[in-house]
Amino acid sequence: MPHRSILAAALALASLPLALSAQSSSSHLDTVLEQMNKASGEFRSAQAQMNCQYYERVVRDTTNQTGAVYFLHKGGAIQMGLVIDGPDGKPQKVVEYKDGLLELFDPGVNQITVLHAGSNQTQEERYITLGFGGSGSDLAKSWKIQDLGPETLREGTKQVQTEKLDLTSKDPDEKNFTHITIWVDPTRALSLRQIFFLSNDDRRTCNYSEIKFNSRIDMKPFEIRKNSHTTIVNH
Numbered sequence: 001m002p003h004r005s006i007l008a009a010a011l012a013l014a015s016l017p018l019a020l021s022a023q024s025s026s027s028h029l030d031t032v033l034e035q036m037n038k039a040s041g042e043f044r045s046a047q048a049q050m051n052c053q054y055y056e057r058v059v060r061d062t063t064n065q066t067g068a069v070y071f072l073h074k075g076g077a078i079q080m081g082l083v084i085d086g087p088d089g090k091p092q093k094v095v096e097y098k099d100g101l102l103e104l105f106d107p108g109v110n111q112i113t114v115l116h117a118g119s120n121q122t123q124e125e126r127y128i129t130l131g132f133g134g135s136g137s138d139l140a141k142s143w144k145i146q147d148l149g150p151e152t153l154r155e156g157t158k159q160v161q162t163e164k165l166d167l168t169s170k171d172p173d174e175k176n177f178t179h180i181t182i183w184v185d186p187t188r189a190l191s192l193r194q195i196f197f198l199s200n201d202d203r204r205t206c207n208y209s210e211i212k213f214n215s216r217i218d219m220k221p222f223e224i225r226k227n228s229h230t231t232i233v234n235h
Contacts, residue, residue, distance in 0.1 A: 029147040032163045033136025035186035040135035043189050045072045047217050048208040050082075057201040069208070070217045071132040080128050081222035094224050097128055105224040111231040112224065130167075131182045131191025143167040143180075153183055153192045155211060160185050162192055175199060188213055 047070040054063045065084055072079040079098045086092030094105040102115040117125075126134070126142040139145065148164040162183040169177065176199060183193040190211060196204040226232075 026147075029145060032147065032165075032184075032186045033140060033145075036134070036136035036139065036184070036189050039187055039189035040133055040138075042214075043073055043133035044214045045212075045217050046070065046132055046188075046190055046214075047212040049210040050206055050208055052204060052206040054204045055202060068221060070219075070222060071128070072217060073133050078125055078128060078133075080132075081219070083221055091221075094222065096222065096224055103224060105226070107225075109231075110227070110229055111233060112226060114232060114234045116235070130180065131184045131189070131194060133189050135189070136186070139165075139167075142170055144170060148181070151183060155192060155209065160192060162186075 048068065050065075050067045050069050052065045052067075054065065055061075056063070067082065067084040069082045070080065077099070080096070082093075082095040083091050084093040084095075091107055094107070096103045096105075100117040102117065104113045104115070105111070106113075126138065129138070144167070146166040146168075148166055151162055151164045152159050153162050154160070162185050164181065164183050167180045167182065169179075178197045178199055180197065181195045182191045184191050190208075190213065192208055192211075194206045196206075198204070
């Protein structure tokens with residue numbers, strides 16, 4: 001689940017104002033990352049409705065997906081669940097990440113694909129916590145960050161002040177994404193919007209709403225319901 005960077009700087013006449021602007025921007029980013037550090041320490045859980053658009057450049061077509069997602073931090077461990085709705089309103093895909101295992105359940109064919117993070121667990125979790133409970137320090141460790149400034153987004157009836165950050169992976173082996181842009185509320189370490197820019201010029205935009213923060217999560221909608229006929233494929 002992830003992306004990468006853009007934007008170049010223009011240079012010209014006013015070198016002093018540009019330098020002051022860069023200092024100011026850097027100072028503001030430091031403040032945002034510190035806010036995320038504090039919020040990350042207080043983050044226990046989040047649950048949200050999800051609305052995503054997947055744009056395929058080759059066919060110039062956009063596919064819409066809806067669903068729900070949760071994130072749970074407990075004793076240093078990270079757990080995540082995701083449900084993608086089918087056209088009939090029933091789950092089309094169910095995803096669970098727990099104890100370094102990612103399970104993808106396809107009810108249509110009654111199959112679970114299990115991916116073992118193994119030695120890549122820390123690397124995989126940098127995407128899972130991207131704007132959902134991750135600290136500013138961890139963000140800066142894994143990503144080159146360009147601060148695109150504050151932006152107000154609507155969350156239900158509320159206006160939420162977010163910071164728009166453009167992220168480029170520091171991992172030289174990252175081939176899936178060119179960059180990721182997130183709109184994060186640093187006071188809660190929560191993303192309200194994410195855009196993943198894929199290396200094939202496709203992109204995936206996700207908006208999060210009806211966010212329940214640090215409250216009890218209803219796990220029932222996220223259950224992977226296997227039976228004696230479920231096929232399990234390990235990778």
